[in-house]
Every structure is written in C-alpha cells, then in structure tokens.
Amino acid sequence: MAKSRTNILRNRKVNSKSKIKKQTLLGIDQIQKNIENGYLPAEDEDLPGGGKFYCTECDRFFIVKNALESHKKTKLHKKRVKDLKEPCHTQKHAELAAGLL
Numbered sequence: 001m002a003k004s005r006t007n008i009l010r011n012r013k014v015n016s017k018s019k020i021k022k023q024t025l026l027g028i029d030q031i032q033k034n035i036e037n038g039y040l041p042a043e044d045e046d047l048p049g050g051g052k053f054y055c056t057e058c059d060r061f062f063i064v065k066n067a068l069e070s071h072k073k074t075k076l077h078k079k080r081v082k083d084l085k086e087p088c089h090t091q092k093h094a095e096l097a098a099g100l101l
Helices: 005-024 028-037 065-071 075-085 091-098
Strands: 053-055 060-062
Touching (some): 053 065, 060 065
16 A cells, blocks of 8 residues: 555655755864864854853754753764864865875
C-alpha cells in the first residue's frame, strides 16, 4: 500500500526545514575567527532571550539559561566543539595538497 499524500508532503516539509537549518550555521572558519577575536554579540531585545544566552561554538541564541545548558550536552554541540579544535583549512593547505607548492 502506498503512502498517503499528506504523509509525503509532511515528510518533504520536515526535510526542507532541516536542510535550511543546516545551511544557516556559520562556517567553522568564521566561528574560529570569532572565538579568537573574543566576539560576543550585544544584547538585543529582538533576539530570543534578549540576546543574553548565546552559544559561541554554534552561533545560536537561546531563550533561557537552562536551554543553553541542555544544548551544551547535545551531540551536535559536542561535535561542533570537536571540529573547532582542529586547525582551520586555508588556501595554503589546499595548494600543498594539490602539489602546487
């Protein structure tokens, strides 16, 4: 028996939302620069939680401190921190890999 039309559309909607969410994250090189420069966004009333609860590694704002603390225990955050510990990929590394230098 085939899936109903509503289930197909629902799955398509969920998948498109997850793709958008993955694309909106800052790149690892940009986040590394922000951490090196000590970038902290200013508090803004338009942001969730007034911009007070910010995860620098994931570039996300949270409404309450409890949500930020629970986010730091998630697999996504831990993977992001692990990726940030690795050295940043630069043009020089790309040229070395291609054998141009």
